[in-house]
Amino acid sequence: MNTITSRADVRAAARPRDFLQRAAVSLFFLIMIVVFEIISRKYLSLENIKSIVTQASMLGIIACGMTVVMMTGGADMSVGSVAGLTAICGLWFVVNDGLPLPVGIALGLAAGAAIGFINGLCVSRLGIAPFVATLGTMFLGQGLQYMVSEGGMALSYGFPKEYLFLGTGNVAGVPMPIVVFALIFAVMLFLTESSPVGRYLKATGCNQFAAELSGVKIRKYTLISYVLSALLAGVLGLILGASQQYISPTLGDSFLMDSLIVALLGKALFDERISMQGTLFGALFLRFFENGLSMVGMPVTVLNILKGALLVGILLINLARKRRAERRAT
Amino acid sequence: MKGASSSRSTALAQLDKYGSIAAFALLIIAFSAISEHFRAGSNYMNIIVQAAPLMIIALGVNFINMAGESDLSLGGVIGVCASLFCGLIGKGASPLAAAAVAVAAGLAFAAVDGLMVAYAGLSSFIVTISIMFLSMGVEMTYSKGASLWIRDNPILVIVNGSILGVPNLVVIALALFAASYILMHKTKLGVHVQAVGQSTDAARYAGIPIKRLKFLMFLLGGLFYALGGMLNSLRSSGSIIYSGQKLLLPALAITFIGKTVLGSKKSNVPGILVGALMMSAINNAFTMLGVSFYFTTIVQGLVLLIAAGFSVGNRKTILQEDLR
């Protein structure tokens, strides 16, 4: 009874609307870039583009973690806090007490992973809502940052050269953050699209009952997603600290909102589902958008309000789409 | 399941029911034993006074929780209300006018939350987080990051004065508590909201207007946020940027502690009183013990997690958000 024909048929049957939509959104992206360039004339300079893509890469690293957690049906409010915690744990003893850098980095990442583990445990075993659990660890992490930094003292000098390379160095002319993100993105893309782990994560997020009855260890994979998110947040923290050459307890806070926006943006405009590719698109889109707006003179405060409104708008788009799909089904 | 194991289950039931109150009592005793500053008579009154604004805010969230929804935007909304209030007074407006504007702002944000959650049916977590970001942006834009002080203003009598020996703040807080208690536990409206929060099917059977009641609870929450935020800023003689956000965690922790009081595992008004006193006592004890400020944050985070853990009814399913 099968009528499987050519590959084109298959692709068309599967997702016809997606292609049109991506085309439309890409067009909008292009138009936006053109408009900004016309207004500011410095937008498309090599320097600026490199800067934007570097920023987008850093956002992309932490947003990939958020994406994984969202795939399992949760959210991670602690990512900003974990980024800061990893940076401060990683470098405090290195800068002040001469701890070798690799040990410091391992320590920092371990601290972040511990937070992720707590998150995962609370959600997968204790039945606590993801937003609540990660909110608790967000504050926990903030307090810990102050504790390690003895009340909030910032690190602004004395960083090892090798560490600074992470944030400010180049590999064959490409800034380190972009290189690191490229590697991470490749791994995460593989994980979510080509490996069984990705399948199990998505299955858990889409229907935990069917997944569990198919033998998928839903609690294990939920836990893994939170630990992964924390690790990636930690990597971002380290890179950010190196790039700014400044680590203080508020490092990474702004990335929470941005990573939420970016993952959902990917779903709303690019892929109709939470995905790594969507997040990549979202990160680029957001940073190009922000940079353009600041180039034409929009104050930061207004920009932040806009981003908040953007998030609200994305939710409404998703809702409208769901309603349309439901109506089409009945 | 009966017979032999029943004595064990009654012990657990007792722990469930009185555990939080016992923990609270233990905390007070322990702190009093450790710190002489803590057990000074005037300090106990301090704890109560400091609990007042926080309790009002927690009562606000509690309305929304009792209707079965969550609200994470309270920090940002409080920030907007407080900075509007202080800023307008600083520019010479009458306190009443400034208060009216602040309340209006609180209600406005609450209305947006309410429309999206109650009527559009979106997930309350993500919606209120979005409003949180939005309102924080508004606060920053309005205050430009500056602290807005209120000095030498007659309105300060509210926080400095007292009636019959009881500080005004406490009187106001208790009055609001009593009103909330009567509303949510004694009137038809309150009982209906409880039904909505606990069993949508039963509420539908009874013909209760679910969407309207949820929206109403969001509005009430917004009102209490404005009130609590204004009183809090009066106590600090002004509004510091993002000071509202610092209240998010303690307020949420209070609501979870409230759920564990008397073993109900459901949101309720009396529990908020216990929770507010507990959080205030912990804060106060840490100050008296000379503990660094960040320990408070750490402990608050832990308290939130522990209280949330204890207030879960069903651990069989993993809670998920409909974000995909």
Next chain:
Amino acid sequence: MGNNYLLEFKDICKRFPGVRALSNVSLGIRKGEIHALMGANGAGKSTLIKILARVYSQDGGEILLDGKDISRATTETIRDLGVEFIFQELELVQDFSAAQNILIGVEPTKGLVIDRNRMLREAQAAMDAFMPETVDVSSSVSSLSVAKQQMVCIVRALYRDPKILVLDEPTSRLSATETEALFAAIRRLRRERGITVIYISHRMEDIYAICDRVSILRDGEMVGSYALEELSRQDIVYKMVGEDIASPSRGRVAGARAQEGKPKLSVAGLCLERHLRDVSFDVYPGEVFVLTGSVGSQKTELIESIIGIRKADRGTVRIDGKEVRLQGAGSAKSAGICLVPEDRRRNGVIYDFAVRSNSSLAFLSRWTGALGAISRKREKADTEKMADFLSIKTASVETLVKTLSGGNQQKVVIAKWLLGDSTVYFFDEPTVGIDVKGKSEIYEIIKTLSSQGKAIVVATSDIEEAMRIGDRIAVMFEGGIQGIVDSDEADKQRMTYLAMGGRQ
């Protein structure tokens, strides 16, 4: 007109896409009578009641209440018209007291606040009028037994002073004494309030104990309405089941297998408080063993206890003679056992996944290479082959499962397990909501599996289906096996009788 029907169904017709309908069902309920509605599973009882409850609307025909057409009523307004329903799902607020639940929505007030004393008094009065000295209405509902919670639901409905009370399987959770008390209460209700009751049940003894008249449905058609005193139990079963008692093996998929060799699956003495009492049976390789029974027979709970989704209190499960302690679908999978669960939409398929990824989910390692990547090419090829084998109607394996029909969705669930190497298959209500053609395709699949030597257990409330595909059939009633019958000797009437609680 001249008849004294309070409620009348006239020529009700209802079609679902390809599934059982109601054809020209007409029946009348007289005022003040206790009227039973009976029929085999799928006969249309619940569809008829759902039409009355306005959950569905009929395709043809009318419903008259007191002579007036009520077809335009909705689920809310039907209750304003005086019809109250007590379904299986108890929609109570667990943390409220019984009194609060009974008066929910219509609480008495004193000024602004609820008059708690009056509420307790009125609720207790209502409860005592129904069943004296049973429930203290001030107690929290969560502290009440399920039986008492059901009483609260009934009193809640009665408080609204209905003309008609519809009871759907009300005694499925009650003990014998509780059932007697319920019946006494219903008789009193009828005496004192003149209330009319529609009583849906599959329990023979209940019907005879409490009802005046009975209407019997079969295959979506009315067989007739009769006074119970003129009908014997045999008559009822005969009318429910139909004329064709001959050839019980008619339409059977294969001859009954002799039990060769050692059992593949052995269940002994399985007990689960409030659900299973001492269940034991063996399933041989290549055998199709059917569990049949009506609502409340605990077929699903039995399967869940074997697989370990529920923990049994006592009893053993053996595979190939060796005892196993299964802890859920995952450990069962490793032991070679798989489950095609009830409610495929919730438990079986992942709606947003494609046919391919749904099918490969249980044994994904089969297509995972050494480097940890899934070979999409091989996965697609194998799932396509399986989809072909099972005749899953879809343009390609890339289509999302949510777009498939119920029958095809069920086949995807089956495909998922066929792509592995399980030796024991559990099917829980595999053909619910699937059209006739789809059903027979699934029967063929089961037959093929059995011919491959797999041990198969199928749970179904459809006795005809049981007889068609089973080699041996265990009739369950309220958590226990009433009897195990060889399909060659199976007699539909006898099995229906057993499923209704009759003694062997």
